[in-house]
Amino acid sequence: MAKRDFYEVLGVARGASADEIKKAYRKKAKELHPDRNSDNPNAEAQFKEVNAAYEALKDPDKKAAYDRFGHAAFEGGMGGGPRPGGPGFGGGGDFASAFSNVFDDLFGDFMGGGPGGRQRATRGSDLRYNLRIKLEDAYRGLQKTINVPGSVACDICSGTGAAGGAEPATCPTCSGMGKVRAQQGFFTVERTCPTCGGMGQIIKNPCKACGGAGRVEKDRALSVNIPPGVETGTRIRLAGEGEAGLRGGPPGDLYIFIEVADHPIFERDGVTLFCRVPVSLTTAALGGEIEVPTIDGGRSRVKVPEGSQSGKQMRLRGKGIPALRGGGHGDLLIELAVETPVNLTARQKELLREFEELSEENNPEGSSFFRKVKSFWEGMKS
Incomplete structure (x- = not known):
């Protein structure tokens, strides 16, 4: 029976590129794999035919010889190369040998096969x-x-x-490949060489150190x-x-x-620093100056406006953290915390009560809040 044209076997044109040939081969090999065609008695023979065609056309020298002489290039003295069905193609041997070549081409890139792996x-x-x-x-x-x-x-x-x-000498077990293969039925399993540990070389006289x-x-x-x-x-x-x-x-x-x-005085957010500074009730009420620390070890004087409340912030520009890749410094934000005096003497308490009696109109925030509360309660009643 005449052999089919290799290009016809793979389903590609004669001018097909190496990538097109490889792609067609992969497709055909998957389609004709005997495991997928248990009901087709010719599947193994077709699979071998595809494998033989690819073995001839994937090699540039063999492909050139086949393009010139056809099947005769691999038979009886027309180039001396392996013939389809002979040992060089894996077609005349057992099916497992043929599938080993398929395994290399389909999965070699993922398994690291071949000398480059x-x-x-x-x-x-x-x-x-x-x-x-x-x-x-x-x-x-x-x-x-x-x-x-x-x-x-x-x-x-x-x-x-x-x-x-x-x-180092070439490993005799894997011949420098770094991997060994074991045949298991239709499959070829690739493992790291146990002799050289995947290095591909062994050292006959290792360094004692x-x-x-x-x-x-x-x-x-x-x-x-x-x-x-x-x-x-x-x-x-x-x-x-x-x-x-x-x-x-x-x-x-x-x-x-x-x-x-974490720092005991400063908190950081990017290039910005925060420092919470306590101020006395009288300083917050009457205004004044306070001295605050800076991260460079220095100190700055900050003016506290008259009538300052807790939470008020004041900005010291350029006193923060420098930007990592240039671009100047961040700022230091000073937040006031108005302190309530403790451990008062009798005289201090007396003065505060007297101050309270005279301060009905001096608490705008408190007055505004309680007006809102009163309006809320009246609304609930109605």
Whole structure:
């Protein structure tokens, strides 16, 4: 029986691109898989035919030979390449061998198959360091030395993991692939090579200092520059200061997460600071000046207007936190808290009662509130 044209088998034109051929092959392979066609006795043969066609057309050299000579290119001396149905195509062998090729093409990208899927030198892990600082440090910035536990490249073997500068050898179990395959029925299962741990290489004479890992545990002292304006949650990245890579791989990064501690005097909201300052009853009533602290360690005098109430805010411009990436400073908001005197003497109480009798018209907020209350009660009665 004459062999069908490979392009016809895949359902593509002769001028189809490599991507079009691959896409058509995947579609056909799924459609004709015997597991999906248990009622079709020809499914396995058709599946092998599709596999053979793709094996010929996916390779540029084989495709060029087939375009010129047809099926004769793979038979009897016309190029010496594998023929459909022969060992090179997996068509003449068992069905599992054919399906192994399908598995590679359909799932190789996800499983990391093929020589490009292995990693001989592995990048080191990233590290996280939590740093707690004062609000004053967040205001002015800080240069701080921190101790970071982790791994560094082994000095003895220069990070290669091999003693005496020897080169790692190709793993004999996986032939450098880093993965091994086991046949289970129709399926080929791919696993990490147990001999080399997926590295693709083994070290016959490992370095005694690091045991062949290429890195050793060691604490490091790092100087960190904390810029002005940082706040809780700010993340600072130090490239290359994380864990050392495995067998000469690149190091990871170190991420410093900032936490700004609460302050006993100031509260912060972005670049704005708040400070609640108590004032005496007489100062609030008569007016005057108070002295307030600022985050830079200085002090400022603030004028309290006559008749100030609790909660009144006054703004000191430029006395807040600097913006992290420039743009000036925020403001400091002073909030007045009018204090009620306690532990009064008899004379003080007498004076306050006398003051109360003379102050009926001196409490505008209270008078306004009780007028509203009176109106509310009258409304409820009606």
